[in-house]
Amino acid sequence: MDESPEMRLLFHRLNNQLGIILAHAELLEAKATDPTNRARAAQVVSSTLEAMGTAKEIRRQTGAAAAPEPN
Numbered sequence: 001m002d003e004s005p006e007m008r009l010l011f012h013r014l015n016n017q018l019g020i021i022l023a024h025a026e027l028l029e030a031k032a033t034d035p036t037n038r039a040r041a042a043q044v045v046s047s048t049l050e051a052m053g054t055a056k057e058i059r060r061q062t063g064a065a066a067a068p069e070p071n
Helices: 005-031 035-066
Strands: none
Touching: 005 035
């Protein structure tokens, strides 16, 4: 069974929000003038990418769990 339209919308919204965070963090990292702020921004970039991967894995696992088993 495919995921519901509501779940698809939630994952879409989550990915959009994480994408915005990622874009801002990358800008901060690029424009940072000191190593401390550059490192902080890099950590936000890294954590956001990890969160995006986690969301993708949750989507994959919940989709797999909802799929009927083959006979």
